[in-house]
Amino acid sequence: MAQGTLISSESAQTDKRMDQLMGLLLRSGVILAASIVLAGGAVYLARHPFPPINYHVFQGEPQNLRTVSGVFSEAKAFHGRGLIQLGLLVLIATPIARVTFSVFAFFYERDWKYVVFTLIVLGLLLYSLLGRA
Amino acid sequence: MGSIEFTALIFVGSLLAGFLGALTGLGGGVVVVPLLAVVFRVDIHYAIGAALVSVIATSSGAAAAYVREGYSNIRVGMFLEMATTVGALAGAALVLYLHASVIAVIFGFVLIYSALASFHEGSPLKDDLGPNRIATWLGMDSTYPTSTGFEGYHVRGVPMGFLLMLVAGVLSGLLGIGSGAVKVLAMDKAMKLPFKVSTTTSNFMIGVTAAAGAGIYLSRGYIDPGLAMPVMLGVLAGALIGARVLAGAKVRVLRIVFALVIGSLAIEMIYSGLTGRI
Numbered sequence: 103m104a105q106g107t108l109i110s111s112e113s114a115q116t117d118k119r120m121d122q123l124m125g126l127l128l129r130s131g132v133i134l135a136a137s138i139v140l141a142g143g144a145v146y147l148a149r150h151p152f153p154p155i156n157y158h159v160f161q162g163e164p165q166n167l168r169t170v171s172g173v174f175s176e177a178k179a180f181h182g183r184g185l186i187q188l189g190l191l192v193l194i195a196t197p198i199a200r201v202t203f204s205v206f207a208f209f210y211e212r213d214w215k216y217v218v219f220t221l222i223v224l225g226l227l228l229y230s231l232l233g234r235a
Numbered sequence: 236m237g238s239i240e241f242t243a244l245i246f247v248g249s250l251l252a253g254f255l256g257a258l259t260g261l262g263g264g265v266v267v268v269p270l271l272a273v274v275f276r277v278d279i280h281y282a283i284g285a286a287l288v289s290v291i292a293t294s295s296g297a298a299a300a301y302v303r304e305g306y307s308n309i310r311v312g313m314f315l316e317m318a319t320t321v322g323a324l325a326g327a328a329l330v331l332y333l334h335a336s337v338i339a340v341i342f343g344f345v346l347i348y349s350a351l352a353s354f355h356e357g358s359p360l361k362d363d364l365g366p367n368r369i370a371t372w373l374g375m376d377s378t379y380p381t382s383t384g385f386e387g388y389h390v391r392g393v394p395m396g397f398l399l400m401l402v403a404g405v406l407s408g409l410l411g412i413g414s415g416a417v418k419v420l421a422m423d424k425a426m427k428l429p430f431k432v433s434t435t436t437s438n439f440m441i442g443v444t445a446a447a448g449a450g451i452y453l454s455r456g457y458i459d460p461g462l463a464m465p466v467m468l469g470v471l472a473g474a475l476i477g478a479r480v481l482a483g484a485k486v487r488v489l490r491i492v493f494a495l496v497i498g499s500l501a502i503e504m505i506y507s508g509l510t511g512r513i
Contacts, residue, residue, distance in 0.1 A: 117309075121302045121303060121307075121309070124302055124309075125298075125299040125303045126299070128296070128298055128302075128442070129295075129296065129299040131295060132292055132295045132296045132299075132471070135292065136292065136467070136468060136471060139463075139464050139467060139468060140468065142464065143242070143464040143465075146238070146460065146461060146464070147238050147239055147242060150238050150461075151238055151239075152236075152237055152238055153236075153237075153238050153241055153461055155459060155461060155462075157275070157276075157281050157459070157462060158276055158277065158278060159278060160279075160280045160281060162280075162455065162456030162457070163456035163457075163458065164456075167456070167458075167459075167460065168453060168454050168455070168456050169453075169454065182460075183460040183461065184460075186460035186461075186463065186464045187458070190288050190453075190458060190460070190463055190467070191453075193288055193292055193295075193467070194288070194291060194446050194449045194450060195446075196291065196295050196442065196446075197291060197295060197442035197443045197446040198443075198446055200295075200442070200443070201313075201316075213374070215373065215374070216310060216313060216314075216374075219313055219314055219316075219317055222317050223313065223316045223317055223320050223443065226317075226320040226321065226324060226447060227320060227443070227446055227447055229324075229450075230320075230323075230324055230327075230446075230447045230448070230449075230450030230451050231446075231450035232450075233450075
């Protein structure tokens with residue numbers, strides 16, 4: 103009985119620590135993403151006095167703003183639109199980082215069922231971002 | 236219109252949408268899409284692309300706070316995320332096959348449902364029906380903070396909750412929204428979680444659901460940086476202000492007014508869809 107309480111309070115402690123780390127991770131991701139988007143936005147507005155796109159008609163983004171590698175090369179070239187897109191990628195990566203963190207957290211707690219569940223979610227997220235052309 | 240004027244207009248509109256979304260509990264995405272599509276006449280694909288990234292921003296920001304306070308049930312959230320991510324991938328794929336008008340009409344109805352559901356401020360205390368086999372196996376039972384200290388609760392209805400989460404995911408991927416209303420329905424009604432646990436766990440899940448759809452949107456070219464920039468920053472700022480206001484004020488009357496505004500946006504959306512203007 104005493105041991106049971108000990109274990110459960112210990113795992114509650116780890117849970118709490120993990121929750122705090124997870125909260126920190128989410129918050130940092132959003133702040134970083136918003137900062138990059140803001141900086142990219144400044145570059146974009148300074149260079150494009152008129153929007154290069156007619157938003158009433160859907161044309162779709164150019165290939166370089168559709169893939170992770172394309173966005174990185176656009177951002178490296180310091181294009182405003184590429185930088186914004188990089189910030190948005192950081193934003194999309196934030197929940198993915200949270201799920202990755204959860205995989206390790208459940209692994210650490212030896213909760214194998216949830217290691218499998220989180221790995222499935224992680225796989226689906228990575229497929230969505232990186233899969234296909 | 237120049238870029239700066241356009242960006243400023245969209246930013247202010249999104250700020251308002253984020254503010255309304257936070258006050259009504261609907262979320263920014265579901266308000267910003269009709270604003271872009273109906274008021275600014277932005278093509279619905281660009282609108283849902285920009286909305287979905289703003290959804291990730293607000294939900295991740297809010298989830299950070301709730302996770303710390305100990306309301307969110309992380310296990311329930313992670314388990315159900317399997318359903319919402321699969322659903323979101325399917326929903327995002329479905330956008331390709333549906334005409335913009337059809338998407339607008341579905342959006343309108345989901346918006347009306349969400350606005351009505353936002354008045355539900357929590358079921359009366361649920362009878363604890365004792366442990367449930369599946370939920371116990373999945374280690375879902377937990378505790379949450381109440382005015383009298385931490386209180387335990389049992390989870391049930393896992394299969395039904397999972398199915399509803401699939402639907403929530405499809406709607407999220409199809410419409411560029413967080414689908415908070417359907418997520419809360421699944422956890423509150425089907426799985427009998429305490430209301431506060433349902434809403435915070437929903438928030439916790441929304442970021443992951445939205446990220447699943449956003450990956451597909453990005454590769455389809457729905458996410459335009461020039462539009463997404465003011466939308467994401469505006470909705471995020473509006474949601475932060477909204478959360479501040481919500482913490483202090485009595486907002487019952489405000490919420491009714493806002494729900495009416497949102498309801499009329501929804502009807503305009505359905506009408507535009509039916510008459511082929513979207």
